[in-house]
Amino acid sequence: MRCPACLQSGLEVHATRQGIEGWIVRRKRGCPACGETFITVEILGEELEELQRAAALFEAMRNIAVDMTEPSPQKRSRRRS
Numbered sequence: 001m002r003c004p005a006c007l008q009s010g011l012e013v014h015a016t017r018q019g020i021e022g023w024i025v026r027r028k029r030g031c032p033a034c035g036e037t038f039i040t041v042e043i044l045g046e047e048l049e050e051l052q053r054a055a056a057l058f059e060a061m062r063n064i065a066v067d068m069t070e071p072s073p074q075k076r077s078r079r080r081s
């Protein structure tokens with residue numbers, strides 16, 4: 001991993017926090033070269049795939065919700081008649 005500000009490698013880890021299940025880890029990192037600090041998240045590959053599936057499902061649900069709140073032109077014309 002490289003510093004997002006100056007692209008130097010050799011970052012320091014200032015703090016590590018584990019999620020409840022232990023498969024997700026947040027690290028506060030610092031760059032000794034430029035002093036930038038930032039947070040990284042590590043996640044198991046298989047859990048990431050699970051999250052991607054959940055995100056796709058969420059997106060599909062959100063699209064359905066939008067369909068219901070914005071009536072289609074056919075529904076509007078039916079209501080008028």
Ligand SMILES: [Zn+2]
Nearest residue numbers: 003006031034
């Ligand atoms: Zn840096």
